[in-house]
Amino acid sequence: xxxxxxxxxxxxxxxxxxxxxxxxxxxxxxxSGGDAPTDRALTPEDADPSNPWGDSNLTVAxxxxxxxxxNFHPLVETALDFWANNSTExxxxxxxxxxxxxxSDPDIVVRFVERIDSCANVTDAAGCAPFVTAExxxxxxxxxxxxxxxxxxxxxxxxxxxxxxxxxxxxxxxxQSVMSPTSQLTTLxxxxxxxxxxxxxxxxxxxxxxxxxxxxxxxxLREQVGRAxxxxxxxxxxxxPANVTAEFVTNRTDADVVVNxxxxxxxxxxxxxxxxxxxxxxxxxxxxxxxxxxxxVTLSDVDPDAVGWHVGYxxxxxxxxxxxxxWPEPFRNATDDERQGEWWE
Numbered sequence: 001x002x003x004x005x006x007x008x009x010x011x012x013x014x015x016x017x018x019x020x021x022x023x024x025x026x027x028x029x030x031x032s033g034g035d036a037p038t039d040r041a042l043t044p045e046d047a048d049p050s051n052p053w054g055d056s057n058l059t060v061a062x063x064x065x066x067x068x069x070x071n072f073h074p075l076v077e078t079a080l081d082f083w084a085n086n087s088t089e090x091x092x093x094x095x096x097x098x099x100x101x102x103x104s105d106p107d108i109v110v111r112f113v114e115r116i117d118s119c120a121n122v123t124d125a126a127g128c129a130p131f132v133t134a135e136x137x138x139x140x141x142x143x144x145x146x147x148x149x150x151x152x153x154x155x156x157x158x159x160x161x162x163x164x165x166x167x168x169x170x171x172x173x174x175x176q177s178v179m180s181p182t183s184q185l186t187t188l189x190x191x192x193x194x195x196x197x198x199x200x201x202x203x204x205x206x207x208x209x210x211x212x213x214x215x216x217x218x219x220x221l222r223e224q225v226g227r228a229x230x231x232x233x234x235x236x237x238x239x240x241p242a243n244v245t246a247e248f249v250t251n252r253t254d255a256d257v258v259v260n261x262x263x264x265x266x267x268x269x270x271x272x273x274x275x276x277x278x279x280x281x282x283x284x285x286x287x288x289x290x291x292x293x294x295x296x297v298t299l300s301d302v303d304p305d306a307v308g309w310h311v312g313y314x315x316x317x318x319x320x321x322x323x324x325x326x327w328p329e330p331f332r333n334a335t336d337d338e339r340q341g342e343w344w345e
């Protein structure tokens with residue numbers, strides 16, 4: 001049976017990352033103060049029946065086919081030290097390790113790969129390893145896979161977790177700081193959404209307009225919002241990718257972009273006008289969004305003929321524009337008359 005470690009991505013609201021629980025204990029053997037188990041070969045007469053490996057000292061090799069620029073050996077060594085110093089507390093037998101990255105006949109091979117396509121019918125797992133117990137038996141070499149795209153701290157947690165499976169620990173086992181099936185993992189640094197040509201995972205946008213926004217004239221409102229969508233679908237004077245498309249949807253939960261009206265603006269201190277909020281993920285944990293998943297545009301007492309301009313402005317925000325010079329010309333210092341005119345021409 002294979003056991004995946006799933007990724008619980010950080011959800012970010014309005015540009016502020018939520019704070020997650022503490023990550024795994026990254027204490028090394030030297031820091032933990034524990035004594036390493038005495039290494040000795042087991043003979044058939046004194047072999048521990050609870051130990052499926054038949055040996056108290058396991059040889060571990062490392063195979064890095066994903067990222068030649070990273071040296072994973074220190075992280076593997078720290079993870080091995082963790083279990084060597086804590087196995088007797090959590091496992092019914094003691095274990096030690098010899099890290100020999102190029103071993104020809106290892107018990108375990110830790111493989112760093114670009115991605116793990118499937119593990120126990122789970123996609124996007126961060127790590128994968130077999131669940132080794134006395135009942136299941138073992139046939140070395142056992143392969144432990146780890147996705148290479150995570151930060152050192154998260155890679156260490158993944159290593160500890162997957163090595164725990166090779167010791168017979170399942171997802172309900174202690175220590176839960178290591179063996180929990182999901183953890184908030186951080187990736188290596190990635191470009192922020194505002195640094196990317198397209199901050200979304202694809203260029204096809206779905207748009208929902210709340211009924212109350214129409215104020216009795218749904219066709220007029222849809223036409224205004226459609227002007228903004230068509231403007232960006234046409235490239236917005238070269239400021240966005242040329243392959244952008246958009247379509248209206250009738251279900252709010254299906255929408256990437258939501259336009260609604262309110263008597264007050266919750267995202268800025270003003271009673272009239274508009275505001276926008278983006279939601280997305282921060283996989284590298286740097287406090288900035290790397291990808292947008294939703295854009296919410298709120299209108300308050302906006303002239304019906306200016307709705308398209310306001311939606312267009314916030315679509316620019318959804319494309320990662322930060323500085324005024326980044327917005328297309330119609331959205332820079334526009335007067336009220338310009339906002340209500342045919343700004344898209």
